[in-house]
Amino acid sequence: MTISAERPIEVVTPSATPPAYGRSWTQRPGWMSQHLGTAIVAAILGYAIGHWFGNYLASGYSFVANSGQNSIADALALTFGVVGWLLGIGALNYPLAKLIGRDGAKEETVDNWTKYFRYSLDHKVVGLQYVVGVLLFMFTGGLLAMAIRTELLNPTTHVFSADTYIKIVSEHGTVMMMMATSIIVGPLGNYLVPLMIGARRMAFPRIEALSFWIFVAGYMVIFSALPYGGFPTGWTGYAPLQTQAGPGMISYLLGFAVIGIGMMAAGFNIAVSIINYRAPGMTWSRLPIFVWSILATAALLTLATPVLFAGGLFGVLDKTVQTAFYVTEHGGSSYLWQNLFWFFGHPEVYIMALPGFGIVGEILPVFTRKPLFAYKVAAAGMIGVALLSFFVWQHHLFQSGINPDMRPLFMLTTELISIPTGFIFLVGMGTLYKAKIRFEVPMLFAMALFFNFLIGGVTGVFLSDVPVNVTVHGGFFVLSHFHYTIMGGLLFAFMAGLYYWLPKMTGRMMNSRIGKWHFWTMFIFFNLTFFPMFIIGLLGQPRRVYTYAPRLQGLNDFSSISAFLLGVSFLIFFANLMWSMWISPVKAPANPWDSLGLEWQTANPVPSYNFERIPVIMTDPYRYSEADAPAFADMGDGAGRSSSTTAGSSQA
Amino acid sequence: MTDMIEKGKGPTSTPEEREFELRAQIGSIWSGGRLFIGMYTFLLASEVFSYFYLRSSNNGMLWRLPHQHAPIAYGWAVFIAMSLTALLAMYGQRQLKKGSVVDFQVAGWTGVTTGLIALIVQIWQLTKLSFFPGSSGYASTYMGFVVMNIASIVIGTYWLETTLARSLRLRKELGGENPELSMDPMAQLFRANVASMAYFWGFLAIGGVLFTAMFYVM
Amino acid sequence: MATENAQNEPNHLRRMTTAWVIISVIADVLFWVFVGPHVPPGHMTETAINNQRTFNVLLVIALPVLIGVWIYLGYAIVVWGSKRNSVDSIGGESARTNRKAQTSWIVVTSVVVLILAGYGSYAVIAEHGSGGGEGPNPVWTPSGAAQAQTAALAGTQNWSPGSKNVLPVQVIGQQWKFTYRYPTFGGFETTQLILPVNTEIAFNVTSLDVIHSFWAYQLSVKADANPQVNDVAYTETKQMGNFVVRCSELCGIWHGSMYNYGKVVSQSDFMNWATTTEAANAANTKLLPPFAWTYVPDANGASGGYYPDGKQTPYSTVELYGSKTPAS
Structure with missing residues (x-):
């Protein structure tokens, strides 16, 4: 659909009426405006109505009366609560108005600080909303992690009961997994993709806003598990333990379904935007590598998440209308959940890895002043990972008794996926070759990703090997492995991205001195926390245990204390965020890192329409090493360019 | 498919830019419609997978109890109503392309009616079930299918209805004879939307054949 | 990686390779001799012995990979890192691609991966599933x-x-x-x-x-x-x-x-x-x-009865439920 820069645009003269921009049908008085407050009220109302309705429907059934637990009421209450939330925030205004043919309409736009608490159609507002949202997720999940490590300080003295401990572990895993699926696509993907592809908007801004608000709803649904008594299954939710568990399980299943809708919506909108809204001249081979990674991630989000959604739906049906999907004795199969869950679950792992690669690929050229090495290999690697990730799910089930004869096949596919994953190392190392490396904070985080992800990736090969898997499956080795990939990879990349792009997003620089403190404490204590866990796992400690062999106490304590210090590192980050954004903000230069990226060429702060003129892309990205390289994009009449101070020097 | 550029504050778009954005919007509807079908395929595929997984596992010899059938007449009624809606949606879109707006509207509203009939029968069927949802693997997957089918009908009929309502309002907003067929951006977007909708209904019809075969024939 | 060298520049790749070979060999030998025999799960069974050996083989392959990347990163930081964060907007080497480097990287990783998968598959099949659960109908069984x-x-x-x-x-x-x-x-x-x-x-x-x-x-x-x-x-x-x-x-x-x-x-x-x-x-x-x-x-779970997994349905649900929904 793009118009190439070379080809003249055929102009079809539109009719005399102006295009449908800005036709407003929602002229409402101020007291009717919708925001976070109305959403909360509507959610509470919806919850109450749903609960009443569930009791009305089902309290007569013997299985409800006998058990004293009305899962139908719980499920309906949460569902209606989410619907109420969406009604309250205004997400359903447009779909309902469409029923009477309203289109080309726009919701009221508010241009003050309250827009951050509203259903905003501006991708930059959604991006910033997401930043706060994922940080909220991350800190609550992190607190739960601190609780886990506190319990594991001593094998015999217990801080929590075994019951509470398992709930904490389950909640931690689920919350972190939900957070990690959106941590980069949500904030950075939504904010940056239109800026990077030279678009004035997203393809479906309402779906984008929906993805954020339903993400918040999912946060509340999953935390409703705690007042419901928690769930004991870990984030994997295996049946029959799932079937056996109490009402907290409903929160888990619905929480994943709700978050799943958000993931699908986010991926859908971003994928369509990247396909259709690339600026003229932005051919596939000129796409910034971050956009490639987000495209691959978006494809995974849209295609893998429906399977999780279906799995969650079946689980809810098992819990409410008493079907037997996962009840082996009644013609169902507990293996069915494992298959559905991991068919989603493995692509999800790459949903959590690919955006990190993209950020690193974007940051390395800037701080090495070199073109990205082997750009096409990097893009191909991401697509390859995305495709292959649909064919590896049974490596989570090597010891489960499912399809033993398929083991060599899944071992092969799993190990094959390390080839495209390895491309990112080729790209990184090639870019570093004979570079001029500047060790700014984003660069430090980006390089740490290579260190951490290497360990995570290599141990992944160990796990994929069936004979070794016999020892390490289900133990701390696995746990350490995926923390190395998700936390060591994704979270470090996210931090790199925040330090790198927050100046663009907020117009304020992050303090680099505190940033370096944050980096070094996080890097050191992350490794000190999780590296011992490989050994703990090899020495025979299973996951999710509240007690362990006394001989492992030394290593566990070492890991726990490092984990607390890692927590302190996050406090440093939080302090830096507060300090640099609110307490003592330093105005960011227009292009602080001297980047050639399109997102830095717009005016600062970015106007709601992003670009004064739709830019025309003239050349490849990343021409950092050429003194006489042409500008990446023709920005029309020069808006935005004029305000950038440093970019000119490298582009002139 | 709206734009967010605020009135008065936005940049003055050149005709080239307007054309470019219009093409991007039409392209988004096109690729969004396809991607949505891809997404929906994975959802339905989970149901199909569950069906055949439980069928081949036959745990506890309880894949299906002897003589266990979902109400067949209701099932066929839903299937026929859904197929009719799909045919009408696709026929209407074809007629619209040929230039007959009236055909599109008559076919469309008939399609909405058959869609609603399908929805009502599908829900009503649940009161006529001859088995307990947890009595077998078949019964369980059947419940899953019903929930998904209700979702399919609701989504499809909603989409069809919105295009029809849009067509009516376009007449009001644009005026003139058959504004749906004009080169106005709104009309172009409308036609792209109708095409994606018809495509989605075609997809639902194929899924309907598969599910009817699975649950009422096999 | 890119291999063009300016005349007065040291041969970076040769330096790195030398360090890599030496350190890798030392690390591998040290591991194999001193750590390998003590790696879990030990020597108590045939599968333990074999799985320990597989682990050790994997680690001997993995160590050079880890060491190679670390040496490269360390070398890059020391040699190519600018000391004062000076903003020098025009960088060095302009290599965007290098066919030789790319091809050899892909070939080497693919070969290593295929060898690993082959070795792993051989181990699973030859050792009757390596001690892993093989489901109800095991395909790789010992005689008898x-x-x-x-x-x-x-x-x-x-x-x-x-x-x-x-x-x-x-x-x-x-x-x-x-x-x-x-x-x-x-x-x-x-x-x-x-x-x-x-x-x-x-x-x-x-x-x-x-x-x-x-x-x-x-x-x-x-x-x-x-x-x-x-x-x-x-x-x-x-x-x-x-x-x-x-x-x-x-x-x-x-x-x-x-x-x-x-x-x-x-x-x-x-x-x-x-x-x-x-x-x-x-x-x-x-x-x-x-x-x-x-x-x-049994069906109700209440009587506490058990039945052997057999060829017939243990209870007649038709009898239990009739053709109608049970009263609920």
Whole structure:
């Protein structure tokens, strides 16, 4: 659909009426405006109505009366609560108005600080909303992690009961997994993709806003598990333990379904935007590598998440209308959940890895002043990972008794996926070759990703090997492995991205001195926390245990204390965020890192329409090493360019 | 498919830019419609997978109890109503392309009616079930299918209805004879939307054949 | 990587390669000699020995990879890092691609990966599933496995000291302990896992409630215990001694406490123990459901009855429910 820069645009003269921009049908008085407050009220109302309705429907059934637990009421209450939330925030205004043919309409736009608490159609507002949202997720999940490590300080003295401990572990895993699926696509993907592809908007801004608000709803649904008594299954939710568990399980299943809708919506909108809204001249081979990674991630989000959604739906049906999907004795199969869950679950792992690669690929050229090495290999690697990730799910089930004869096949596919994953190392190392490396904070985080992800990736090969898997499956080795990939990879990349792009997003620089403190404490204590866990796992400690062999106490304590210090590192980050954004903000230069990226060429702060003129892309990205390289994009009449101070020097 | 550029504050778009954005919007509807079908395929595929997984596992010899059938007449009624809606949606879109707006509207509203009939029968069927949802693997997957089918009908009929309502309002907003067929951006977007909708209904019809075969024939 | 060198520049790649080769060889040798023999799961069974060897082979391959990347990163930081963060907007080398570097990278990683997959597959097949659970119909079985399963169902004693037959043992996971049945010794059930040395064991792992995972750590056996599934895993004991059994699949509140200890004893000791326990438990064994691959509560779960996994439906749901919905 793009118009190439070379080809003249055929102009079809539109009719005399102006295009449908800005036709407003929602002229409402101020007291009717919708925001976070109305959403909360509507959610509470919806919850109450749903609960009443569930009791009305089902309290007569013997299985409800006998058990004293009305899962139908719980499920309906949460569902209606989410619907109420969406009604309250205004997400359903447009779909309902469409029923009477309203289109080309726009919701009221508010241009003050309250827009951050509203259903905003501006991708930059959604991006910033997401930043706060994922940080909220991350800190609550992190607190739960601190609780886990506190319990594991001593094998015999217990801080929590075994019951509470398992709930904490389950909640931690689920919350972190939900957070990690959106941590980069949500904030950075939504904010940056239109800026990077030279678009004035997203393809479906309402779906984008929906993805954020339903993400918040999912946060509340999953935390409703705690007042419901928690769930004991870990984030994997295996049946029959799932079937056996109490009402907290409903929160888990619905929480994943709700978050799943958000993931699908986010991926859908971003994928369509990247396909259709690339600026003229932005051919596939000129796409910034971050956009490639987000495209691959978006494809995974849209295609893998429906399977999780279906799995969650079946689980809810098992819990409410008493079907037997996962009840082996009644013609169902507990293996069915494992298959559905991991068919989603493995692509999800790459949903959590690919955006990190993209950020690193974007940051390395800037701080090495070199073109990205082997750009096409990097893009191909991401697509390859995305495709292959649909064919590896049974490596989570090597010891489960499912399809033993398929083991060599899944071992092969799993190990094959390390080839495209390895491309990112080729790209990184090639870019570093004979570079001029500047060790700014984003660069430090980006390089740490290579260190951490290497360990995570290599141990992944160990796990994929069936004979070794016999020892390490289900133990701390696995746990350490995926923390190395998700936390060591994704979270470090996210931090790199925040330090790198927050100046663009907020117009304020992050303090680099505190940033370096944050980096070094996080890097050191992350490794000190999780590296011992490989050994703990090899020495025979299973996951999710509240007690362990006394001989492992030394290593566990070492890991726990490092984990607390890692927590302190996050406090440093939080302090830096507060300090640099609110307490003592330093105005960011227009292009602080001297980047050639399109997102830095717009005016600062970015106007709601992003670009004064739709830019025309003239050349490849990343021409950092050429003194006489042409500008990446023709920005029309020069808006935005004029305000950038440093970019000119490298582009002139 | 709206734009967010605020009135008065936005940049003055050149005709080239307007054309470019219009093409991007039409392209988004096109690729969004396809991607949505891809997404929906994975959802339905989970149901199909569950069906055949439980069928081949036959745990506890309880894949299906002897003589266990979902109400067949209701099932066929839903299937026929859904197929009719799909045919009408696709026929209407074809007629619209040929230039007959009236055909599109008559076919469309008939399609909405058959869609609603399908929805009502599908829900009503649940009161006529001859088995307990947890009595077998078949019964369980059947419940899953019903929930998904209700979702399919609701989504499809909603989409069809919105295009029809849009067509009516376009007449009001644009005026003139058959504004749906004009080169106005709104009309172009409308036609792209109708095409994606018809495509989605075609997809639902194929899924309907598969599910009817699975649950009422096999 | 890009290999063009300016005249006065040192040959970076040669330097790195030299350091890499030396350090890798030293690390590999040190690991293989000093650490390798002590790597879990040890030497107690055939699968433990083999799985330890696989781990060591993987690590010997992995160490040079790790060291290579680390040396490269370290070298880049030291040699190409600018000391003062000076903003020099025009960088060095402009290599965007290098066909040789790319091709060799892809070829090398692919070859390594294929070798690993081939070696892993060989190990799984040659070692009868490497001690992992192979499901109800194992495809890679030691000789005599089928005969052992028949003997288990028939309840006939097929193993005696020196017989070299496969000994079937059933592991039953339940919240929150493992119990063990010895079908060829009258089907008695104990909480102690005692095994004879130098014997091929067929673990038949199942569960009564949720999914557990039978992990005999030193034996290098791990098989998920699924309700309604007989998950079979094989190993051959090689050394006498104690081992620990843990549950490695989250199974509820007391998952962390679900462990016990087992023992590998001499063949005659095992025979003594088995026959005496069989006799001592005879009265209790009679009360147990007959030996079966899986056990299930009956339809209502209330009467506490069990039935063997057989060829017919255990209860008639048509009879129970009729053709109508049950009253609810």
